[in-house]
Amino acid sequence: MTSTGGLMLQEPGIYQPIVARSRSIHEPTAPIAYDRVKLIFVRHGSAILLSEFGEKPVTTGDVVLLAANTLCGSEPEGSITVTTLYLDRDYVIDQVFWQHAALLTDRLQARDFAEELYSTPAQILRLGADGAGMLMPWLDELVALSLNGPSPAQFYRLQALLFSVLDVVTPHVTTTMARHSPSQRRSTRSRVPRYRHLAPLRTEARAAAALLRDAPAKRWTLPGLATAVHLSPSQLGRIFVEAYGKTPMSYLATVRAEQLARLLRDTDLAVDAAMQQVGWYSRGHAARRFRQAVGVTPSRYRQVVRAQRRFTA
Numbered sequence: 426m427t428s429t430g431g432l433m434l435q436e437p438g439i440y441q442p443i444v445a446r447s448r449s450i451h452e453p454t455a456p457i458a459y460d461r462v463k464l465i466f467v468r469h470g471s472a473i474l475l476s477e478f479g480e481k482p483v484t485t486g487d488v489v490l491l492a493a494n495t496l497c498g499s500e501p502e503g504s505i506t507v508t509t510l511y512l513d514r515d516y517v518i519d520q521v522f523w524q525h526a527a528l529l530t531d532r533l534q535a536r537d538f539a540e541e542l543y544s545t546p547a548q549i550l551r552l553g554a555d556g557a558g559m560l561m562p563w564l565d566e567l568v569a570l571s572l573n574g575p576s577p578a579q580f581y582r583l584q585a586l587l588f589s590v591l592d593v594v595t596p597h598v599t600t601t602m603a604r605h606s607p608s609q610r611r612s613t614r615s616r617v618p619r620y621r622h623l624a625p626l627r628t629e630a631r632a633a634a635a636l637l638r639d640a641p642a643k644r645w646t647l648p649g650l651a652t653a654v655h656l657s658p659s660q661l662g663r664i665f666v667e668a669y670g671k672t673p674m675s676y677l678a679t680v681r682a683e684q685l686a687r688l689l690r691d692t693d694l695a696v697d698a699a700m701q702q703v704g705w706y707s708r709g710h711a712a713r714r715f716r717q718a719v720g721v722t723p724s725r726y727r728q729v730v731r732a733q734r735r736f737t738a
Contacts, residue, residue: 441575442516443583445567447508456498457625460668462512463497464594465489466557466564470505474498476547486554488594492546494631508564510587530730533686533719542600550597563589629654630668633661634676641680642704647673681705682718689727696723 444461447468456475471484475498483489483505491497493514499505521542522535529535552560563586570576570583632654637645650673651661665673681703688699697708700723705711712722719726 441571442513443567443571443587444511445508445564445571446511447506447564447568449504449506450499450501451504453500454498456496458494458496458631459511460493460514460626462493462514462517463489463491464510464512464590465491466508466510466560468506468508468557468561470501470503472499472501472505474547474549475500481549483549486552486557488550488552488557488597490548490550490594490598492543494626495546497547508568510564510567510590512587530690531686531719533683534690536683537687543598545599548599550594552594552597556593560590560593626668627664629656629661630664633665633673634669637673637677638680641677641684642702644704645674645677677704678714679718681711682715685711685715685723686719686726689723690730696727699723 449470450472465488467483467485467487467489469485471482474481474483474489476496483499489497518532518535518539521539522529522532525535525538529538567583567586567590570579570586573579633650636650636653647658647662651658654661656664662672665671665676669676671679684703685699685705688694688702689696692699694702700706700708700711705714712724715723715726721729
């Protein structure tokens with residue numbers, strides 16, 4: 426196990442939806458981002474939290490909640506001991522979907538719902554020393570279980586411990602309906618689990634993903650995207666796959682599928698017009714890529730959404 430930027434990193438090549446690590450930090454750490462939701466529990470000491478949202482003090486009993494792709498660093502005041510939970514974003518979206526299944530059509534809608542409900546990318550939850558103290562045995566067991574690597578036999582215990590922690594923490598989380606952070610608006614989406622690594626995102630990979638998400642209808646090419654982030658196409662392809670588990674063009678197809686699903690749910694645009702709005706001009710190609718991402722064609726997706734709305738109205 427290694428560390429970069431003051432945070433614990435991966436067991437290389439091993440994918441786990443829940444990872445817990447404890448450590449003491451004695452030196453300042455520069456802001457870095459991970460493509461995972463993070464909960465950082467301050468067990469002892471204090472520090473100044475550094476992020477794009479300014480500087481905020483944290484001390485024993487505080488919990489730092491960070492959305493995926495959110496930069497954060499720290500300046501310890503002497504030293505600080507923390508336990509960090511790294512949660513895969515798809516896993517978190519699954520929990521949101523089942524929690525609000527009566528309101529949501531599918532997991533694509535659950536992503537939008539979660540971004541609206543939990544739109545503040547960085548929060549400090551003041552549980553207090555006594556409030557956080559009750560979590561420590563659960564956190565210690567989470568660390569011990571996740572250090573052993575993926576284990577189907579231990580997964581439900583790992584999940585039960587996580588749910589116990591979240592049951593205490595969630596009432597302190599602020600929910601809003603307005604997004605405040607540019608990086609949250611540009612945040613990236615999920616990727617193939619077998620390629621996921623718990624490592625900081627390269628700046629160039631984050632920038633490329635942001636460009637694709639901000640302008641999915643643009644006729645992107647790999648050379649053009651590479652030029653925009655000052656890398657060669659081969660370099661960009663390599664670091665992008667390392668970060669997101671798919672090539673930039675495959676990532677773009679996923680972004681377009683997600684945005685097309687949103688248009689089909691939330692607008693009355695004709696299917697062909699919606700396809701063109703996200704950058705797909707061939708109906709056959711769009712239907713094939715959308716089906717690969719969602720499981721049904723765009724027309725069928727709209728039918729299912731409308732039928733569900735009539736049923737729940």
